[in-house]
Amino acid sequence: MVNFSEIKGFTFDLDGVITDTAKFHEQAWHDLATSLNVPWSAELGRQLKGISRMDSLNMILAEGGHENDYTDDEKSAFAAQKNQHYVALIQALTPADILPGMTEFLAEIKREGYVASVASASKNAPTILKKLGIMADFVGIVDPATLSHGKPDPEIFTKAGELLKLQPTQIIGLEDASAGVQAIKGAGQTALGIGTAAKEAQPNIWFAETKEISLANISKQMNG
Structure with a gap:
């Protein structure tokens, strides 16, 4: 696994990671x-x-x-x-629907100079991010219409990484699904899994819940 000091950006799945639609x-x-x-x-x-x-x-x-x-x-x-x-x-979504700890984590990575993008297969991702009030936290969202393959194919995370203009080894991808963790690994990024389903795919970093995610806790797992 790469050293935490090499990480410069994050690719986020949306459902089950940032909010639960x-x-x-x-x-x-x-x-x-x-x-x-x-x-x-x-x-x-x-x-x-x-x-x-x-x-x-x-x-x-x-x-x-x-x-x-x-x-x-x-x-x-x-x-x-x-x-x-x-x-x-x-349409009923509000910032209160962001999963525990993720508002703080997004603010933390922005403050520390990391970049982030969204790797969601949902055509509604822009609407959801606007409703949650966090559109400005991301440099871009992968357009699902440009994809030829769904997860576990790495295509969506590869494209999300390209939006960040970083090498795969400089990126951590966040996912709550087994297929998503496989996709992150296939894209050459460090896979951060959340919850039971993600654990099945043996992510590089794992947290039981979103509220546990912070730069310090990620660093601890990567450099421990």
């Missing part, structure tokens, strides 16, 4: 599944975490045995319907 995604998918007569389960909700909109829709349709019942145009309409519902739900 998973509950809104789950509500919107749950409502769509119900309208398509697909039985909902907590396990299905868990499987949809961190994957793209169309992949999520196809998993829901497969769960109900409807994978071959709709045209591509109909599927696109379902995905758009889900997104409209989700966008309506996230």
Whole structure:
């Protein structure tokens, strides 16, 4: 692992790292599944975490045995319907919805001269960051429309690193999902995992909760 002194920037996943909009995604998918007569389960909700909109829709349709019942145009309409519902739900976000400790951590890295970018597969990331009042804390957000592959492919974190204009060895990526940790490692960055799901992918640095994250605690794990 690289030495902490080499680190100059951070790439952030959004959901489960900075805020938790998973509950809104789950509500919107749950409502769509119900309208398509697909039985909902907590396990299905868990499987949809961190994957793209169309992949999520196809998993829901497969769960109900409807994978071959709709045209591509109909599927696109379902995905758009889900997104409209989700966008309506996230309008209620405020800075109070930032996960514990992350407001302080973002302020700390900015104060200490580090740069940060967002590696989120969500097309709604700019809206979410504006609602949370932290848009100015990031030099850029990866545009999901430019991506050819989803996590665990490293593409999104590679692009997030390019926004920082740094070498991969100078970057720490933050993720709460196993696929995301794999993507960070694949991009050659130091992987900081948060929570149980991230631990499965053996991140370089691990914290149980966001509130534990600080430059001092990261340094301790990297140089310990």
